[in-house]
Amino acid sequence: MGAVLPLLALRAFSETTRLGSLKAAAERMGVTPGAISQQIRLLEDRLGVTLLTRSRYGVQLTEAGASLYPGLSRGFGQIESALLDLQALTCSNTLTISTQPSFASSWLVPRLPDFNAQYPQIDVRVQSTAELVDLLRDPVDIALRHGLGDYPGVESIPLLAPVLLPVASPGLLAGGPLLDQPQDCLHYPLLQDADRADWSLWLQAHGVEPDSRSRRGPSFDEDLLLLRAAASGQGIALVQAQHAEEDLASGRLVVALDRPWPSRFAYYLVARKENLERPHLQAFVGWIRGQLELEQLPALTDHS
Template structure:
C-alpha cells in the first residue's frame, strides 16, 4: 500500500463500524449516506476484501473488518483527543453547552454571567434544543439532560430534582372557585405537557384517578410555553418550580396550591469520559453543581 492513506474512506469505515449504520456514520461525518457508501466501496476495492455485510438493520463488520476496526476507531478517537488538547491549550478556551430550551431560558442563561465573571478566559456557547444530542458525534462539551440518569458510556453528574407545582394567573384564581385540595384544580382549564402525563401523575399521587377532566386542556412541548400560557390566564399549569420562581416572585403567577410533588426525573450534567480533564469543562461542571445546590 502506498504512503498516501485514504483518510476519508478510513473515517467512513471507523464510523460505520461504530454505529452499524451508514446513515449514522454519514451524520457523524457531516456528509451524505451515498458519500459514505462510495468511500466504503473504494476502501474495499483498495484492500481487496469485503469489510461489511449489509443487513436489514444496517451494516455488520465481516471477519476481516472486525479484526482491524478497533485499531482504526482508536486511531480516530486519538486524533479527536489530540485536537481537544490543542483547543484546551488556547489562551481563550471555548466550550459548548447543550440543554432543552426551558432549562436554558429559565435557569441556565440568567445565571451564566456569574460563571463568566469567575472564568473570563472561557467562552461559553449555549445550544438550546429539544433533540437529544449524541456527544460522540457532536462538538458538545457538556449536555444538561432531564431524565433518570441512565446514560451508558458517559460521565453523569446529578444536579437537581425539581418539584412540580400548580401555578396560574392571580386574577384567574381570584375570579374562580377556591382551591383547597388537589382535586379542586380540575374546576379550571388544565395546561398540559406534550404527552399529558404530568397532571395525571401529580393527581394520582394524591389519590385522584379516572376523572375525564384530567386529560383535557391545551398541551405545550416546553415548560416556558406553559408558564406563558398560565401568565395569560388560560388555565393552571403544572411546572417544575425552577421555571416559575421569577414569575411567582414578581406576582405574575401565583401558586394555586402548596402541594409540591417531586418527580422521578432529575437534571444531570453529562460529558464524555475524561472530558472534565479539560480545565474549562471541570470549572463549568463544578460551577453547575454549586449553582444547583443553592
C-alpha cells in the first residue's frame, strides 16, 4: 500500500460501513456524500479490490470489505478513545453535558447557578440538542437522556420519571365542552408527540379505550413546541409536568384535567464508566441527585 496510509479514505469506508449509508457517513464527517463515495473509490483503486456494493437499500460489504472493517473499526475506536482521554486531561475542569432543549431550558439551566456556586472550579458547557450523542466517540462527558435506560457500552444512572399532564390555554377551554373525565379530552383537538403514542397510553391508563381521535392532530418532537402550540389555543397538549411549570405559573396555560400519569419513559444520566470516576462527574451526579431529593420529584430506583 505504501508508506503513507490514506486515513481519510479509510475513515470514509469505516464510517459508511458502521452507519450503513453514504449520507450518514457524510453527515458524521462533515462532507458531502459525493466526497465519501470518491474516497471509497480511491481506497478501492489503491487496494485493487471492491469493498462495498451499493443498492437502493444502502451499502453491503464484499468479502474483502468484511475482512478489512473489523480491524479498522478497532483502530479508529482506539484513536478516538485516546483523543478523548487527552481531552479529559487538558480540559479537566470542564464538564460537557448534552441534553434535550426542553429539559435544558425548563429544568437544568435554571438550576445550574446552584451547581456553579458549589463548584466554582468546574466550568459547565451545555449542549442542547435533540440528537443522541455517541458517548464513546463524541467529546461529551454526560448525556441526560429521556428513554428506557438501555444504552449499550455506557453506564446509565436513573434520575426521575416525569409525569404527563394535559394542559391547554384558558381561552380554548372557556369556549369548549366541559372536561370532567379523561374521555372528554377527545372532544378537543389533541396535540401529539412525535410518535403519536402518549395520548393513547394516557387514556388507556385511565381506563378509556382510545379511538382514532386519540392519534389525530399535529405532532411535535419537543415539549417546548407542544407548549407553544397549546398556549396559542391549537389544542390540548400532554407534556411533562416540569416542562409546563413556567407557563402554568404565568397563566398562559392551565391544567385541562387533573389526571397526571407517569410516563413509561424516564430521564437517565449516561456516561462512560471510566469517566464516572472523575471528580467533577462525581460532583455533578451528587448534585443532580440532591436537587431531585430537595424537590421531591418522582425519582427512579437504580435497576442495575
